[in-house]
Amino acid sequence: MMPYDMSPLFLSLKVAAISTFFVFFVSIALARLMSRREFVGKSAVDALILLPLVLPPTVIGFGLIVLFGANGPIGSLLEDWFGFRVVFTWVGAAIASFVVSLPLMYQSVMAAFEKVDPRWENVARTMGVSEWRVFRTITFPLAWPGILAGLILAFARGIGEFGATLMIAGYIPEVTETVPLAIYFAYEAGQMEKAAFWVIVISAVGIAAITWVNYWRKKTAVRIGRE
Template identity: 90%
Template sequence: MMPYDLSPLWLSLKVAVISTLFVFLASLALARLMSRREFFGKSLVEALILLPLVLPPTVIGFGLIVLFGVNGPLGILLEQWFGFRVVFTWIGAAIASFVVSLPLMYQSVMAAFDKVDPRWENVARTMGVSEWRIFRTITFPLAWSGILAGLILAFARGIGEFGATLMIAGYIPGVTETVPLAIYFAYEAGDMEKALFWVLIISSLGVAAITWVNYWRKKNAVRIGRE
């Protein structure tokens, strides 16, 4: 195969890393709240967090345009306060990746937190330990394996995002061209060799991510079994 410009790969990695970082922080906060607190409307809040799992990518992209477009409420605020636009930029691609990846990470973190025996936390509370220290020294370490698995899955989902990214970021070679967009437009142009090249790249990344997650889970299960 002839060599190709690798900028779509670097952009996809950049978008996935940044979106995964924010997904990680948001998921920890949301899952901690939802797993340890009861409040009115909790089911509705959780449904909204998980909604991107069942919505078509075009619906997600449309919603992002409504919010972050030049006439959208968040789009207007960002342009007035910070002087930049989200639409047709790599930032828009990162936001799209964040939205579609958040439910996956949230579910993994919730499952991990639910496996943590609350008695350990309660013992620490009786000793006057702060909630932040309880989370940092007890909850987070015990839930780490599930959190890490969620991180890998969120990263893989972010790097493969297409539909919502196309709607909010568009297709601008060298600016918003991620690997999924490069595949689609190479195919549209009839360049099957280029499309196949990028399909192999992104498939390899996906296989590597899933293989690593499965290995980590099996390794962790064996360790727990021995304990």
């Protein structure tokens, strides 16, 4: 029997999984565009995508509240048209997780796409292969190790998100209480054993993710070296 209610862990896994799902598709689309196209303002777009890496979590949280709050352009639209509220819900936590995880995944996918030799893609194009098939059969498989590493890092980052999540989702036990929030409020309440328990849990998840990424990279390097 677990010593504490495990709902914070389950919610963290749920939030991280959903945010990583969307991060996967968005980062691939952005990285594909940025790695293969030149256009005016490309550097500005790249900087905007990576901005959450350098911004304090409170700034990200404030920006999300401005956008998704009751008076925000997106929040008011969702509430008026669909009766759906983002602030103080687990959806808000998922959005915060998405925003902070996207730059990590984007960087990893971008580096993976840039390592793919464009000559392989051009050969396929000269044979009349469609762009979608070139991407599906050549680019994506060759870039897959970097994409997978980015996925793991994005998932781990999503689980550990705290500042932006607290601002947009708040702290509502069993509703928006993720593991980082459980640690903080257990500490504030003087429940050191509970805080230590969740620290061990989230540290184990992070160590497992990093270990797996390192193992995969070494395995991939060995395979490439043999080839």
